[in-house]
Amino acid sequence: MIQFDRVSKRYPSGQQALQNISFELDRGEFTFLTGHSGAGKSTLLKLVLGLDKASAGIVTVAGHNIVQLTPEKTAARRRIIGAVFQDHQLLSDRTVFDNVALPLEISGFSQRELRSRVRAALDKVGLLRVEKAMPAGLSGGQQQRIGIARAIVNSPSIILADEPTGNLDSALSNEIMDLFTQFKSLGVCVLVASHDKHLINRFSQRTLVLKDGNLIADIPGEQGETACAKDQTKQ
Amino acid sequence: MKLRAQKTKQNNRFQKHFRDSLRSLRQFQKNPFSSLAAILVVMLTLLFPSLSATAVLGLKSLVDSFSKELELIAYLYPEISENKALKISKRLQLDKKIATAELTTSTAALKEFSALSGLGEIAANLPNNPLPASITITPATSSTEIIEKLTIELRNTSGIQSVESDLLWSERINSWYQTLQVFSSILSLFSLVGLTSIFGSMAYIEVHKRREEFQIIHVIGGSMFDMIRPLLYSAFFSGFAAGALAYTLYIYTIRSIKLQLIDFIGLYDLAPILISSTSFYLPSMNPAILIISAAFLSWASSFICAFCLIRQITYK
Ligand SMILES: Nc1ncnc2c1ncn2[C@@H]1O[C@H](COP(=O)(O)OP(=O)(O)OP(=O)(O)O)[C@@H](O)[C@H]1O
Numbered sequence A: 001m002i003q004f005d006r007v008s009k010r011y012p013s014g015q016q017a018l019q020n021i022s023f024e025l026d027r028g029e030f031t032f033l034t035g036h037s038g039a040g041k042s043t044l045l046k047l048v049l050g051l052d053k054a055s056a057g058i059v060t061v062a063g064h065n066i067v068q069l070t071p072e073k074t075a076a077r078r079r080i081i082g083a084v085f086q087d088h089q090l091l092s093d094r095t096v097f098d099n100v101a102l103p104l105e106i107s108g109f110s111q112r113e114l115r116s117r118v119r120a121a122l123d124k125v126g127l128l129r130v131e132k133a134m135p136a137g138l139s140g141g142q143q144q145r146i147g148i149a150r151a152i153v154n155s156p157s158i159i160l161a162d163e164p165t166g167n168l169d170s171a172l173s174n175e176i177m178d179l180f181t182q183f184k185s186l187g188v189c190v191l192v193a194s195h196d197k198h199l200i201n202r203f204s205q206r207t208l209v210l211k212d213g214n215l216i217a218d219i220p221g222e223q224g225e226t227a228c229a230k231d232q233t234k235q
Numbered sequence B: 001m002k003l004r005a006q007k008t009k010q011n012n013r014f015q016k017h018f019r020d021s022l023r024s025l026r027q028f029q030k031n032p033f034s035s036l037a038a039i040l041v042v043m044l045t046l047l048f049p050s051l052s053a054t055a056v057l058g059l060k061s062l063v064d065s066f067s068k069e070l071e072l073i074a075y076l077y078p079e080i081s082e083n084k085a086l087k088i089s090k091r092l093q094l095d096k097k098i099a100t101a102e103l104t105t106s107t108a109a110l111k112e113f114s115a116l117s118g119l120g121e122i123a124a125n126l127p128n129n130p131l132p133a134s135i136t137i138t139p140a141t142s143s144t145e146i147i148e149k150l151t152i153e154l155r156n157t158s159g160i161q162s163v164e165s166d167l168l169w170s171e172r173i174n175s176w177y178q179t180l181q182v183f184s185s186i187l188s189l190f191s192l193v194g195l196t197s198i199f200g201s202m203a204y205i206e207v208h209k210r211r212e213e214f215q216i217i218h219v220i221g222g223s224m225f226d227m228i229r230p231l232l233y234s235a236f237f238s239g240f241a242a243g244a245l246a247y248t249l250y251i252y253t254i255r256s257i258k259l260q261l262i263d264f265i266g267l268y269d270l271a272p273i274l275i276s277s278t279s280f281y282l283p284s285m286n287p288a289i290l291i292i293s294a295a296f297l298s299w300a301s302s303f304i305c306a307f308c309l310i311r312q313i314t315y316k
């Protein structure tokens, strides 16, 4: 689903954010991306989204080398990806409901289907009560969950989440991770960037470790099988 | 299956347009004063060239009606006999530049004079008829150049003592017409530049106000058109509203000016010609032209501006 082939990224400022990174993620695979602050996690996610171009190497997303796509085609590719951003990226002048509805509006859903999908997504992150509120009036954790609801609302094939649990307590973090593992069992490719060691240990999935822009470890999920089994009994 | 997918696709597109047009209308509701101010500025910028264009057309119809009504009167030498006068007038009728040439013999002129002046008896008792015979000529053309040429030819025709015409008036109005035409073209050009920059700067402000929104739409996979569509609807609606308002004001102004103009023309003793002449009118602009061109211009300039700006913001 996502394939990096000797990818490097150097910012115009001269900062070498990623260096010669290669890995492959399949559909239905849940992967953590970890590393210290400034290791290049957000940069890597940006390359997958096509929000920035790799300086070298090939980034393939759902079978397409996204460097070669036109801006419009890259945008279309982004629509199959549900992304949670480190800085939330919410519209301050629209309600929680309208923020979550945005990807569906772009895809041109009918009002009726849009409403039921947005409600379902808000329900999954526990925000149905505040659907009419403005994001600015909500807590950091609530805003983060709006971003998560927006990422899952359009039934994406890929979920990219940048520190999705940064502002959440451990109970909420677990709930969100459970939500993501549910998507995994539906065949969605999930990539979660996080430096929360406890969380990563608790879920023990495949983990990519970055250090100063280098991929220093690719740890397979030890309990991948059991996690899957747990999901299936849940449904 | 394929048909259904196609149908949903069309439906999707309709949904997007519907939502964005509603959203742009709501934007007006949110900032009624700034929207209204912008619309008024656009309206005035539309109004001036429309009025001047109408003035040009009006003056043109005045020039035309003048030329059409123009008559030349050729006075013959008093010693020319009636027979000779008739010959001259017959010959003139053969000239291609002349539509009609009508002889008024000196006897007929005297009769008319005595009937009109009420001095019939005195005139009848005069030993010699003091009035010359005259030929009233209607030119076949309304071109002042040709009429001028004709006048010179007539003056050089043997038997004709003098030629009178209203050509001077016609020329004066014609030069007014030409001056105003240049003025109006320049004004239209300025307005076009002005309108484009007004619409452009409106788009510029709007893009910068919505910078955050565009960036977010961009990162979650919206296309350029998803970002630009609400702006284009706003631009189209405000252009349309400005065009409609400008037309209303235009009609009102034209009505008032028309009445004023008829009074004014009366002062110059031209009223009989103008009022009797059906060709004189102040042509009104077609409302569709004004409104559609305003809406289109607004749409197009904001399209170009927003497209370039958003590209800068999102595809650095
Ligand atoms: N837009 C940018 N222009 C220049 N340098 C950048 C830019 N974004 C990131 N960098 C640099 O690239 C490196 C990697 O940054 P990145 O944001 O990917 O780190 P990160 O792993 O997400 O860190 P954090 O955990 O703090 O979010 C950093 O050294 C950063 O300074």
Ligand SMILES: [Mg+2]
Pocket (backbone or CB within 6 Å): A041, A042, A043, A086, A162
């Ligand atoms: Mg980061």
